[in-house]
Amino acid sequence: MSAAPSDSDAAIEASDLTKVFGKQRAVDGLTLTVPRGAVFGFLGPNGSGKTTTIRMLLGLVAPTSGSISLLGEPMPSALAGVLPRVGALVEGPAVYPYLSGRDNLMRLDAADVRSDAATRKTRVASALDRVGLGHAATKKAGTYSLGMKQRLGLANALLRDRELLVLDEPTNGLDPQGTREVRGLIRSLAADGTTVFVSSHLLSEIEQVCSHVAVMSAGRLVTQGRLDELRAAGERRLTVTTPDTDAARGVLTARGLAPELLTADAPDTVTAPLPAGLAVEELTAALVAAGVRVRGIAVSGETLEDRFVALTGEGFDVAG
Ligand SMILES: Nc1ncnc2c1ncn2[C@@H]1O[C@H](COP(=O)(O)OP(=O)(O)OP(=O)(O)O)[C@@H](O)[C@H]1O
Numbered sequence: 001m002s003a004a005p006s007d008s009d010a011a012i013e014a015s016d017l018t019k020v021f022g023k024q025r026a027v028d029g030l031t032l033t034v035p036r037g038a039v040f041g042f043l044g045p046n047g048s049g050k051t052t053t054i055r056m057l058l059g060l061v062a063p064t065s066g067s068i069s070l071l072g073e074p075m076p077s078a079l080a081g082v083l084p085r086v087g088a089l090v091e092g093p094a095v096y097p098y099l100s101g102r103d104n105l106m107r108l109d110a111a112d113v114r115s116d117a118a119t120r121k122t123r124v125a126s127a128l129d130r131v132g133l134g135h136a137a138t139k140k141a142g143t144y145s146l147g148m149k150q151r152l153g154l155a156n157a158l159l160r161d162r163e164l165l166v167l168d169e170p171t172n173g174l175d176p177q178g179t180r181e182v183r184g185l186i187r188s189l190a191a192d193g194t195t196v197f198v199s200s201h202l203l204s205e206i207e208q209v210c211s212h213v214a215v216m217s218a219g220r221l222v223t224q225g226r227l228d229e230l231r232a233a234g235e236r237r238l239t240v241t242t243p244d245t246d247a248a249r250g251v252l253t254a255r256g257l258a259p260e261l262l263t264a265d266a267p268d269t270v271t272a273p274l275p276a277g278l279a280v281e282e283l284t285a286a287l288v289a290a291g292v293r294v295r296g297i298a299v300s301g302e303t304l305e306d307r308f309v310a311l312t313g314e315g316f317d318v319a320g
């Protein structure tokens with residue numbers, strides 16, 4: 001790396017970031033911290049401001065107000081020094097249609113004054129292989145499918161080792177196999193110590209690889225944090241199936257739970273929100289000790305998807 005490493009812990013810090021288009025606040029007072037080494041999922045429905053945020057982070061569009069620091073350097077003043085340390089894939093990567101995929105990358109790499117011409121050919125070949133385009137390397141990029149163009153854009157971001165990768169919907173246009181490959185790629189980049197900031201409108205596509213997430217809704221941040229903490233914050237619910245519902249309710253109430261009223265469609269079940277710190281095995285033992293004939297006992301958690309739908313107030317992949 002040519003730039004001196006900074007001692008800031010955060011790979012990305014945005015403070016009160018706002019972008020107004022005409023009357024619309026596409027991004028509204030966004031404050032975001034992306035720790036170094038994180039795989040940070042930037043989630044939100046269509047139109048919630050993800051691409052606009054990413055464009056601001058990369059200095060492609062000026063914020064209306066607010067401040068950004070990237071890899072510890074203030075943006076946009078340190079842009080020229082910071083950008084070479086950042087790989088990016090932004091919505092709709094441009095290609096030269098009459099050049100092959102390989103020649104597109106050769107040309108993009110040659111335009112980068114910091115890249116090493118001696119290793120260019122091997123770096124291009126390895127980036128194409130990493131995104132599964134090795135077999136189509138000599139095909140004209142203009143004939144590539146949407147998913148292949150997306151892979152080419154991703155390969156471009158991988159031409160050199162970077163401290164930070166910013167990927168705007170990298171799975172856009174990819175088939176399920178391609179989506180899995182992108183997840184694998186993100187995992188291997190993260191294992192090498194690269195911080196990855198990745199946007200998606202589909203939680204399920206990136207949930208498995210993220211250490212952190214932020215959720216946008218209509219230009220505003222609705223939550224951010226470690227994924228495991230967000231998961232833990234979801235409500236757990238206990239369901240006991242038994243013919244002895246009254247006795248079961250008594251046992252649970254005595255242990256501080258608040259069983260809900262029986263429903264006609266499930267007359268032999270007792271359900272209650274399960275407070276943190278209460279062990280199911282102890283509740284089971286208490287039920288059995290009290291003579292409750294337990295046919296089944298289960299704990300269900302609110303899924304992260306449920307939680308995000310609740311937070312964004314709409315279906316996760318519905319246009320905003
Ligand atoms: N150049 C622009 N001029 C005017 N409005 C814009 C411009 N760019 C974005 N917007 C508006 O800002 C809002 C946020 O758009 P943005 O592209 O950031 O959303 P997104 O979260 O990336 O959506 P998607 O999931 O569809 O990619 C949208 O309502 C969009 O119409």
Ligand SMILES: [Mg+2]
Nearest residue numbers: 050051052091
């Ligand atoms: Mg977008």
